[in-house]
Amino acid sequence: MSVLIDTNILLDVALKREPFYQASALAMAKARSVGNTLLCATSVTTLHYFLRQKQGEAGARRFLDQCLNAMTVARVEKATLQAASNSPMADFEDRVIAHAAQACAASLILTRNPKDFVKSPVPAVTPEAYLNQP
Secondary structure (H helix, E strand, O other), X not given: OEEEEOHHHHXXXXXXXXXXXXXXXXXXXXXXXXXXXXXXHHHHHHHHHHHHHHHHHHXXXXXXXXXXXXXXXXXXXXXXXXXXXXXXXXXXXXXXXXHHHHHOOOOEEEOOOHHHHOOOOOOEEOHHHHHOOO
C-alpha cells in the first residue's frame, strides 16, 4: 500500500503542532511500516518555507533530509498539472497533490482535511481514520 502524506500532516509532525501531532506522527509511522510513503514534490518547497520560519534553515533542511531519505517523491510533471488544472476540486494545491498521488498509484492520501479531497481520484483519510483501519 502506498500512502501520500499531505503537507499539513508533515507540518504537524515537523512542528509538533497540537492537538494534531500525536495522531499525525502515529499515522505516518503506520504508513511507513505497512508500505511506501510518498511526498508530493510541491510539498517540499512549502515545507521548507514554513519550517525555515519556525526552525531556521538548519532545522528545515534537517527535516526535509529525513523526509527525502524515508519517503518516495511523487513527481509533478506536465500531465499531472494538466489533470489538476481540469479537476473539479476547489483548491489548486490540493488538486496537484491528488493527481500526483494518482500518477504514482497511491492507495490513499493522508490529510487532516479529507473534505478538500472529496472529488479526488485518490481517497483521502484523516490520521485518526487511518489508524483505525486494519
